[in-house]
Amino acid sequence: MRPALLRQGLLITTRKASVPKPSILRACPPAAIQPITSIVRQTPRVATFHTTSRRAILPAGPQVLEGTANDPAPVPKPSPTHGSYHWTFERALSLGLVPLTIAPFAYGSLNPVMDSVLVAALLLHSHVGFTSIIIDYIPNRNHPRARKLFEWLLRLGTLVVGIGFYEFETNDVGLTQGVKRIWKAGSTDKVIGSA
Numbered sequence: 001m002r003p004a005l006l007r008q009g010l011l012i013t014t015r016k017a018s019v020p021k022p023s024i025l026r027a028c029p030p031a032a033i034q035p036i037t038s039i040v041r042q043t044p045r046v047a048t049f050h051t052t053s054r055r056a057i058l059p060a061g062p063q064v065l066e067g068t069a070n071d072p073a074p075v076p077k078p079s080p081t082h083g084s085y086h087w088t089f090e091r092a093l094s095l096g097l098v099p100l101t102i103a104p105f106a107y108g109s110l111n112p113v114m115d116s117v118l119v120a121a122l123l124l125h126s127h128v129g130f131t132s133i134i135i136d137y138i139p140n141r142n143h144p145r146a147r148k149l150f151e152w153l154l155r156l157g158t159l160v161v162g163i164g165f166y167e168f169e170t171n172d173v174g175l176t177q178g179v180k181r182i183w184k185a186g187s188t189d190k191v192i193g194s195a
Helices: 003-016 022-027 030-042 084-107 112-137 144-171 175-183
Strands: none
Touching: 084 112, 084 175, 112 144, 112 175, 144 175
8 A cells, every 4th residue: 555545544534533642552452453444445546646647748868878887987088178278268258258348338339359359259158158058958978969969059050140240240330339329229319220
């Protein structure tokens, strides 16, 4: 008998009769406890909170075990570009974005080179961040094809956004001037696309 059904049966019996103390139950012979078990057998077999059938939303990934439970976990080959240097580069890029973002808005659009450096840093920062998300949430050992697909989709997306930023920088006003115009669009009647 399942523990949940036993608990439900005991709850039903406690409503009908008083609950004996544990010291009395130890002193009682098994024949005295028999009426409680017969009441439990007569209770309906409905588990709590299980009114519908269990269905998985998504099927589980391939469950493949390599080796036995006693084998050690494989240690990847040490590589400084995928270890501490990579982590340091991510943090330095994140810290470098702070002054690159504040300077053009605080002192005005300094020059197109500064704007291009900001755009390149934003694009690289986004690419590295999305790469980390793909590495964390799409494990290569379980879903190698999906991992490769998402890596290529990220590369394609980064390329398309990079081309879009290049066009915006060379043929339009640039990122910082565009953000300034959008920010002040309600206060003036100027058209955002006019140079």
